[in-house]
Amino acid sequence: MKKKFNFKILLIAFWTGLLFLPFKGIEAAAILFAVVLASLFFIKLISQHTKTSIEKIQTKILLLNKKLQFIKSKKNIFSGKILLIIFILSVPFFAKDYFLDVAVLTGIYIILAQGLNVVVGFAGLLNLGFVAFYAIGAYSYALLNSIFGLGFWSALPIAVFITTISGFILAIPALRLRGDYLAIVTLGFGEIVRLVLNNWDSVTKGPNGIGDIAGPYIFGMTINKLSHYYYLIFIFVLLSVFIIKRVYTSRIGRAWVAIREDEIASISLGINPTSYKLYAFAFGSFWAGIAGVLFSAKMRFVSPESFTFMESVLILSMVILGGLGSLRGVILGAAILVILPEMLREVQLYRMLALGSGLVLLMIFRPQGIFRPSSSHHGGKIVST
């Protein structure tokens, strides 16, 4: 029995080495073979001898969780939140510019991920072209500003309106499709938007992008310091969290979850799935529009390069890593996926490699993400078929 297993490990290691042979040469393949063999052996040993101790650790974690629940129930959570907000507000007083820059980027991605979470997490509609709405928001502001000379606050509602409407327009035909067809159509939409931005030279200036976009201003004062951006984006993040939470716990949010869990049952309860899915799409694109406007106002420059399919996947990864449908999870997911690559700048080349394999591993070992959505609506099918 044992000998047979060892043979299997040998086979797997040999297989891996062989597949990588043409790309890396014989030496690297041999090293890979040895590494895979050793690690598989190690895992095997560990899993044989420490099964009981893993169980012990798991029970300990559960106990710890219960204790944490106890603290939470004591309403300490409110003061905890206030402490957190005070900390976040005080960051610009001691942080370096570089840190603030990353924080601003994180904020923009949090808004984006929250928006996508509405579509994928709440309503269960897989959208692989979410970046298109981000792009529409960013370009709308850029064009309104550079052609019509509109300022930040007057262009913001128009740009967001355009984005929301475009979400609506895409959703009307697309929502007739089943789960993965919808995913492909949204992906196609994302690519079409990018191709148009790239080729419509007379308006979008093609691959060169649009520069010299005006920054936002408050009370006649133009924002150009990083700390000001930081506060501005913080306000928008707070707004997004607050509003999305309110909507999620409202009648609309519950209808979304009902449709996600069982569309047919929700129809029999009198919910019209098509219109609620439309709301989800439009509401999600609304936030993508806001994030897009903030992005182009912060960068002062937009080009099609920022809105590739990879970006859609990145935002989707944030939502999935944090936990589909979980508000705090998505915030955490966005923060991790922006900050981690920044910290790992030395191995930057490998970060996409890590993202790819990370997605596979996440799906296999923890498909529900870091935070499981609260117990009333987890466990069902995530995307409606």
Place this chain on the structure above:
Amino acid sequence: MLTQQLINGLTLGGVYALIALGYTMVYGILELINFAHGEIYMLGAYLGIIFLAFFTALGLIAYNLPLALVLSLILSIVFCSGYGYAIEKIAYRPLRQAPRLSPLISAIGVSIFLQNYVMLTQGATDKVFPHFFEKTGIDILNTKVTYTQLLIIVISAVLMFLLHLLIKKTRIGKAMRAVSQDKTMASLVGINLDTVISITFIIGSGLAAVAGFMVAMYYGLVNYSIGYIAGIKAFTAAVLGGIGSIPGAMLGGIILGLVESLSAGYISSEYKDAYAFILLIIILLIKPSGLFGASHEEKV
């Protein structure tokens, strides 16, 4: 001009059809959009170049060119099939009972991994496929058809015919058809699901490898990012023909190739890649079941 575009379209269409077959076979059996399939095609192109370089170093190319080409094609098929088999085993098999979103995300993960893996090991710049055939060809109806084009059209037609025979006449083909109709029933009558799925991935990947090799030969250049666009286009072809249907994928591929080369020739080549997407969206909206697909009834 028109016949020239038609020949170009037919060449492209043959390639798309070969890739689309992989999508449609996997979808027919697992109902999974195998996002990594386009990367297998890209791997096929790279492996072809790598093995040809290897054979050049061995001196086989100078000695016997056709033998070297055939050998590197076969090696590239073998390795791509190996990749397809491994991908299914690692990334899809553990997720067979999971919600439908999970394998899709996993597939995207594999696709990102393979793209960046090739970029890291082979560089981000274009790779050149050695140029063997002169730009000569034969004249058909006053149109020059290069030997490469002819080769692509013939090889794709032969492979499609062989696949058709495999599906219709052999035991494994019968098993594949049974699994795609009803997995539970098929396993009840003694068909090993895992084996059938593995074989599906192996065949699909082999076809994609041929497509990759031939495209590399046709254009002379490959890049680590070609898999994504080609994959989406082939998927469009599969949907156009009716996903899950094998003759549909063949026809869909050829139609897509013709549409693309005609619209690039007559409308605008800047939006060359957008036509496939627009076509895809239109088909999905008007007739999601495609040309040959069975309409899918939602089960309660």
